[in-house]
Amino acid sequence: MVGIVIVSHSQKLAEGVVELAKMMAAQAPLAAAGGLDDGELGTSYEKIFAAVEKVYSADGVMILMDMGSAVMTTEMVLEDLDRPNVKMIDAPLVEGAVLAAVESAGGRSLEEISLRMEEVRATKKF
Amino acid sequence: MDTKKILEIVAAIAKKIEAEKNFLTELDNEIGDGDHGINLARGFKSVEEKLPTFADKDIGAILKGVGTQLVSTVGGASGPLYGTAFMKAGNACKGKTSLTPEEFVAALEAAVNGIKMRGKAVEGEKTMLDALCPALKALKDGLGGGKNFVDALTDAVDAAAAGVEYTKTIIATKGRASYLKERSLGHQDPGATSSLFMLQTTLEVLRED
Ligand SMILES: Nc1ncnc2c1ncn2[C@@H]1O[C@H](COP(=O)(O)OP(=O)(O)OP(=O)(O)O)[C@@H](O)[C@H]1O
Ligand SMILES: [Mg+2]
Numbered sequence: 486m487v488g489i490v491i492v493s494h495s496q497k498l499a500e501g502v503v504e505l506a507k508m509m510a511a512q513a514p515l516a517a518a519g520g521l522d523d524g525e526l527g528t529s530y531e532k533i534f535a536a537v538e539k540v541y542s543a544d545g546v547m548i549l550m551d552m553g554s555a556v557m558t559t560e561m562v563l564e565d566l567d568r569p570n571v572k573m574i575d576a577p578l579v580e581g582a583v584l585a586a587v588e589s590a591g592g593r594s595l596e597e598i599s600l601r602m603e604e605v606r607a608t609k610k611f
Numbered sequence: 612m613d614t615k616k617i618l619e620i621v622a623a624i625a626k627k628i629e630a631e632k633n634f635l636t637e638l639d640n641e642i643g644d645g646d647h648g649i650n651l652a653r654g655f656k657s658v659e660e661k662l663p664t665f666a667d668k669d670i671g672a673i674l675k676g677v678g679t680q681l682v683s684t685v686g687g688a689s690g691p692l693y694g695t696a697f698m699k700a701g702n703a704c705k706g707k708t709s710l711t712p713e714e715f716v717a718a719l720e721a722a723v724n725g726i727k728m729r730g731k732a733v734e735g736e737k738t739m740l741d742a743l744c745p746a747l748k749a750l751k752d753g754l755g756g757g758k759n760f761v762d763a764l765t766d767a768v769d770a771a772a773a774g775v776e777y778t779k780t781i782i783a784t785k786g787r788a789s790y791l792k793e794r795s796l797g798h799q800d801p802g803a804t805s806s807l808f809m810l811q812t813t814l815e816v817l818r819e820d
Contacts, residue, residue, distance in 0.1 A: 527650070527686025553786060557691035557729055561682055 487589040488514045488540025492550035496520030506582040510590035514540040528554040545570030545595035613709040625655040638801040642788040647801035654685035675701030699725035712760040737783035739802035745770040771807045
């Protein structure tokens with residue numbers, strides 16, 4: 486199964502998104518990388534790195550993040566990791582995570598899920 | 612400029628950032644999330660703690676070490692941005708134990724390009740680049756016009772200060788301040804201000820000679 490990492494400035498938000506996504510896909514390998522070491526708001530390079538390692542497998546990992554430093558720091562982690570099957574996804578955090586988890590649990594590949602993420606970006610709530 | 616000078620500059624920047632922590636945070640309160648000073652002070656405190664382990668390293672390794680430390684401790688956008696800047700500058704100084712003015716320019720240019728790459732930003736978006744880009748240009752122009760290094764760097768600091776003033780007149784299109792649109796007008800950019808402080812501090816240390 487494809488691993489999923491949720492990066493956020495807030496530990497609570499990252500863990501909450503993981504919790505929501507797990508509701509529909511308990512088996513999906515999800516990891517939260519939220520906040521700084523001391524729980525303060527911010528982005529932690531080490532937490533992102535550890536979260537990717539935690540859910541990594543040959544099936545790959547997709548990373549969803551909130552904004553600003555979450556994006557830039559994830560980019561730096563990926564440069565240092567140098568693994569071709571770890572991808573950043575530009576999608577709404579909650580909807581993206583739920584869809585990714587369902588698809589991962591359903592056995593879809595990283596490529597297939599990435600394509601479906603394009604849909605979630607275009608989907609309107611009402 | 613030798614290894615010892617570089618270490619002095621880094622130490623002086625760490626002190627300056629700590630001294631200006633509240634001011635930078637107040638600026639970020641106006642148009643951001645009020646953490647720029649806190650972020651950078653946390654980062655440079657950890658750099659300061661690492662300094663003794665840099666003592667026997669070359670300039671490239673020192674700057675790279677500073678960058679790595681900032682990336683892993685700052686926690687805000689200025690972490691990956693300044694982190695990338697120092698790492699790229701370090702790359703440009705690989706193995707060197709002293710820098711000519713031209714080599715310093717090359718390092719600063721690599722740093723500025725690193726920030727542009729990481730932030731996907733250009734001049735005029737109300738970021739640190741609005742201090743750094745004019746400073747780099749002034750430094751090059753000064754040296755090209757035959758000025759000595761300290762005089763050219765003085766021009767660079769003046770250009771960065773003018774750049775900080777300029778950020779008051781433009782709307783942010785990158786970073787947190789961009790959410791405020793025209794309400795970001797009238798406020799100076801925190802990151803441009805911290806960049807000015809770093810250049811000022813570099814100049815002050817070099818002037819001591
Ligand atoms: N994309 C960017 N390109 C260049 N500089 C940027 C960019 N985004 C932000 N900055 C600079 O970073 C400064 C803010 O740094 P700070 O440490 O407060 O990060 P932040 O905006 O709080 O980070 P976060 O993305 O975590 O919210 C801004 O004043 C600006 O100069
Ligand atoms: Mg901030």
